């Protein structure tokens with residue numbers, strides 16, 4: 001599949017993604033049974049994952065989307081931005097952040113710090129994909145879908161310069 005100037009090939013099939021999302025949701029259903037968590041997906045990348053995940057949740061929960069971004073093109077710019085769009089009160093809430101992918105984990109660590117400073121009861125993360133740098137740095141991600149190498153991926157919400165989010169499967173660079 002071509003997206004702008006780059007060629008991508010299938011990496012994780014639609015079926016594998018679906019199965020993984022169900023398995024992650026099952027863990028969340030068990031762990032948060034009596035906790036009525038606030039699910040906090042990070043836009044834009046996690047919108048498809050979050051949508052599929054919450055459809056599998058059978059527990060009472062709220063969902064509120066927030067935004068933060070540190071990426072430009074295929075490489076991290078190293079710039080950090082803060083959380084925007086927080087409308088719910090987080091005080092005394094169990095927060096479950098939904099991330100598409102954790103790469104360096106810089107974004108996530110900063111967000112978790114921010115949220116823990118707001119009187120939350122707990123702050124955990126469910127990420128569909130986790131790259132090597134996050135594993136090496138022991139970034140605190142409680143629920144991980146797929147551990148992958150340090151490579152650029154696309155699809156199922158993840159973009160390349162804004163394009164390529166609209167697929168059911170996940171792609172990687174073809175060369």
Ligand code: 5GP
Pocket residue numbers: 045070071076099100101102103104105106107108151152153154158159160
């Ligand atoms: P981190 O702060 O962990 O380095 O970056 C996290 C964010 O960078 C993710 O939420 C995602 O938006 C973006 N990102 C990291 N790796 C990739 C990748 O391989 N593909 C795409 N499309 N985005 C990525």
